[in-house]
Amino acid sequence: MSQRQSAFSRISNALRGHQEEAALDDGQRALLLIREFEAQGSGWFWQTDRNGCLVYLSRKVADQLDTAEQAAIGSALTDVFQLDAENPDTERTLGFHLTSRTSFAEYSVCAVNGDETRWWSISGRPVFDSVGRFEGFVGNGSDLTEKRRSEAEITRLALFDALTGLANRQRMRLSLDQTLADNKAYRTTTLLLLDLDRFKAVNDTLGHQSGDALLKQVAERLSRIVGDQGLVGRLGGDEFQVILPNEGSQDKISELSRAIISSLSHPYLIDGSRVSIGCSIGAAIAPDDGADSETLTRNADLALYAAKGDGRGVQRFYRPEMLAGAQSRKQLEDHLREALIEDQFHLAYQPVVSTKDAHIVGFEALLRWEHPTRGAISPADFIPIAEDCGLIERIGEWVLRHACAEAARWPGNVRVAVNVSPIQFANPSLPALVASAIANAELPPERLELEITESVFVEDSDAAERMFRNLKALGVRLALDDFGTGYSSLGYLKTAPFDKIKIDQSFVRGAAVPGNRNAAIIRAIVMLAETLGMETTAEGLEVQDEIDLIRDLGCSHIQGYVYGKPMRAAEARRRLEAGAVAQPLGFRVSRSPRVKMLRWARLQVGGEVGDVRIRNISTTGAMIDGIEFPEEAIGSEVLIGLLESRMFPARLRWSADGKAGIEFDEAFDLEWLSPKRPARPLRKTG
Template sequence: MDLKELQQRFAETRKLPDPVYESVVRALHDDMRALFVGKLSVFLSCFVIWYRSGDPLLLTLSLLIVSAGILRLWATLRFHRNVGDKPTRAELSRWEVWYNAWGAAFVALLGLFCFTTLARSSDSIIHLFAISMMMAYIIGISGRNFASEVVVRSQVAAASIPISLGLLLFGDIYHAILGLMLIPFFVALNSISSRLRQMLFSAVLTAMDNKTIADRFNVALSNVSHGMAMFDTDANFAVVNSRFAGLCGLDEDTELVGTELDALPEKGAIVETDKGPLTLREVLQKCLHDGKHAQFNHLLTDGRVIEAKYNPMESEGGVLVLEDITERVNTENEIRKLASFDPLTHLPNRRFFMAEVNRILGGVDGLDPCTVFFVDLDNFKDINDTLGHTVGDKLLCSVALRMRSSMPEKAMACRFGGDEFVVVVPGRVPRKECTEFAERLIEEISKPALIDGNQLIVGASIGIAQCPANGNDYSQLLKVSDVALYDAKARGRGCYSFYTEELGDIIRDRRHLENDLRRALDRNQFELHYQPLINLAENRITAFEALVRWNHPERGMISPSLFIPIAEEIGFITQIGKFVLETATRQCIQWPHDISVAVNVSSLQFQQSDVCSVVGAALAKSGLSASRLEVEVTESAMLENVEETTATLKRLAQTGVRISLDDFGTGFSSLSYLHTLPLDKVKIDRSFIENIQTDERSLVLLSGVTHLAHELGLSITIEGVESAEQMEILCSKVHVNEMQGYLFGRAIPAGDVAELLAIGGSSDVINDRLAVN
């Protein structure tokens, strides 16, 4: 009897017979646990996809999917609680409508989620999760709901159309091919469901008057998507579906109907029980003997995990349903792994690692000793910024592998975050062994790594703390090892440091200084001092360099060499830089119109703020002409992002602001900067003139650099002139436009600038200095 004949047979009443229809509706609502697990897997997959992408729209859809799934589970639960043994046709019809409605809503939301994932993300991992989740769910639709044509077609369409459309619209040929390939697959699922529906309806209609066959049909209808076997009163196989043999570890074409349990293999399918591992045959024999419900998992030799459910029947015998849950188990394991391990390096994450370390510290008999090594990679940020996060991630994986190979037995490591790692060695470790391990770890990490054709070298700095000497819990040990790490990095990178109380005092003082620095701006503790620049052609002061000073209420005047590096480390340099620009321009406008001011802009200001906007706002607020402001930029600022910094300097130059390259010679001294940047001036560092009185080569080098700059049309300023002898040599043998240094005056408060200008602003400054010295 084919499907057309079945349709003709039911055409008269336009409905299935009541017993068949009841079985169909019950089958749709059966297996609450499988439905719950399926929904849970979908929920977790959706939130994993959202967590990786960070897309708020995916989070919204995930919450809607969870809501629809919960309502669907609630409706199924209500069915089991409210439907009795003999429901009416109208009651069953109402429950079928609710099932179709909630199922369609859930699948439509899931399809929209997958379409959104493909449309808004190019992450291949996210695509893999989304497509795998949807494919698994669609297959489940066909297998679980094939008894209802409306349910299968509507849900398969609601799921398949969005994912195929998303693949076709993604924008590359491979996704489009995959989207086209899925279309016949979805069509085939409907065809398979139709064939299954034809087989089952035909069987139940031809045996409708046979109660035993009807009972077997009801059970089979609920479980036929999995492996299924029924046993008669003599414990022989009475009914076996096509998948059962394969899920028992046999060939799928093995004939089992009419055979005894002995036909199952003695080895292969292993079931873990409280009495140890047993074969599947042994467990089934016990189930048939006891006549009780049972559920267990068995493992095949090929690694597949099969879930088995045994249910006794009223007419004696029983039914065994097998389901391949390998993918579900693997997904659950992967979810557990994601919750406990860093997905990049596969090291334990911070939360899991902290729990493990606290367990070690607790011990059996109280506090157990251990040593914590806090590892921070040197120069990793430069590699990540210049070569990209993909290369940086691969480098982190390489470092993690090297750490594992270098660690002592029983030691544990975790990725603490970014380029930081923590290693814990249980037990009492002598200081010498800690030193040897730290040196070995630094040596291994510092070896060159070949990543995507780039030979990369990073170093490592390590802070070391020991329990119980430096702390009794993980948080305290982590805190003090971080203090030791700070000290190690201050020593010049590639170093390690043990925590001591004295070191803690130093770091605490440093932290107090950091806190005071954050509040210094609001408390008006910063002030500007100005050092004069002497124009040799005009023989007078023509500009001042603005130098910031911190007048601490308790510590007195703090050197910029101390607080500027701290400000850069804590990200406070942009606020100080803005203050310097605004103050310098405001004070400069009170000076004679032919006196300008020079302000240094650090490399971090170029990275962390819009320098053009800050300079423009300072000029507009003060009313100072742009031609009277000189922005000094160091060579280190060039190295961070040459193209972006060059573009910023060009925009500044277009406004009329003068640009000078400060401290030339202290960085990479790349002469390419002299013709690629929009420079007006080059400031030669004091290191060039320290030995010009005695070292002829220093003078030749200085002369060559200044000559080249002069040929390029650049003004030249020599910094650090401290003696009359240096000045005489520079004036006679080197082409220079300006000088700056203690010979002409130290930096003075803003209030003394007017007095200095009155004394030396237009007099013969150079001759005065020569006469004095």
């Protein structure tokens, strides 16, 4: 029996030994795995005593948290880690859990005194011994740094412009929403919208890389000027935006806008090239101009539209009438689309007359729109809208095809001239359209003249040269329209294959008035054209004595009301069939342009002084009423007070029915009667 017990005991001890050995092996194996995990993985472990002080911390984390003054192990957990204040996972603190001995999971923390660019996620639970006594906390953690960096980069890409580093459209919208919500009902906020002038020309001529470099420099200048006054953002392309919280003073806004325009207009150095651009600004002030971001942005955009319409390089504030104008433009745009469908357009033809024999040698086709309810609508009103809304190419094609079809019915070699907008000219398919129009109409190409304005030369010069070559290859004629009113550069005349220069009416009108310099300008243009082998057409003639002057100055053609207003196709055809000789109409003698007005002035005749009303005035004289003159007073010297405290000598030339005409002894400058205003470019309306 004792032998069996002894054997059993030996067997039992052996088994126990094997179990303990196996347990020891498992423990060692687990410890090895944990150490490998700590060394190679992103996870790590920590443990505290019952006082919350670290007694264990994975080495790789401890190395990052140890400082020269204090090691991480032995320090309180709350002295080593702090919760992420910007993105807290909970309202409870680490100290709360340690005191209340409650578990927590996946809290985002960073180092209190160490490298704050590193972030971790930690979890922990309390540990109790076999009899329930609290021994401390154990837990684990993982590195969040790369995740945080990725999230930050995603946020940056979502809210910041990748090219300039400025706030992007989304962030600007969020910021504007927040600013308006914070300032609601008691503070003002200003929104500026900026658009770069002539940026597209730089982008097209120097390339997109240069354009991007230019935008970076613009962003730097803009940020430097605005500083801490507001938030600067780029909406895309060459559009920028500035939010000015708590700012509603128009004087301060105007001052800042002038500084922005001045700075952005200074030349830039891009890849060795000197580049100059401009800037236009629209401003809207909340809450008067809009209490929400959508309304405020719309109104700032309307103000920007007005700034660009006033010649660019200026700043304009929103005004309620701008919205009414935008609504009217939108309505006109809708009607334009209907007009194309319902065939409401027609062409009127203005004669082009040879100065040599007064024969009609061509007609310019001018677009006219007869609206069924609004009547005739001026091209000056609807052409800019057609350009803005993208309808100008469809309308331009309609004009080209109809003009060619009508001209094909005219006798002889009479030409037809058609205006080409810069938008049409920039379309590479224009030569194909022109070829199709003349082929379908069976019109000889030399009878079609395309009128092109100087504005096409501010775009890509290489593309312009290709377009000129392709058009000339078709055999059509090219005319430079409104010469002298655009960019006034003569460089393009060296290469652009124009057949004719059209002298703008602003140089023609008044050319026959003594002392006017326009005649000398016309002569210089004619000499330039003759040297280059080009014809010349003087536009806008209205007075018969201008015909002889224009002929004497050497112009080859005349166009204007002096030979009749634009006419329908049928009338043009009758004029040609009747012999095509143009008869001058209208006034025979030029006189200075009259300005209508109604204002009081002091008039002195001899020793008598009285008040008269001025009905109209020119540089040479005025028509007055309110006084009767006897017949023997004609030719008398008078003094009239046209300006405050200043009398001008004149002579009485006629008197009838309570009215009289006086002639000034010296030319009177009409600009003295009103403040000077910046000149605005005029669109050709025919």
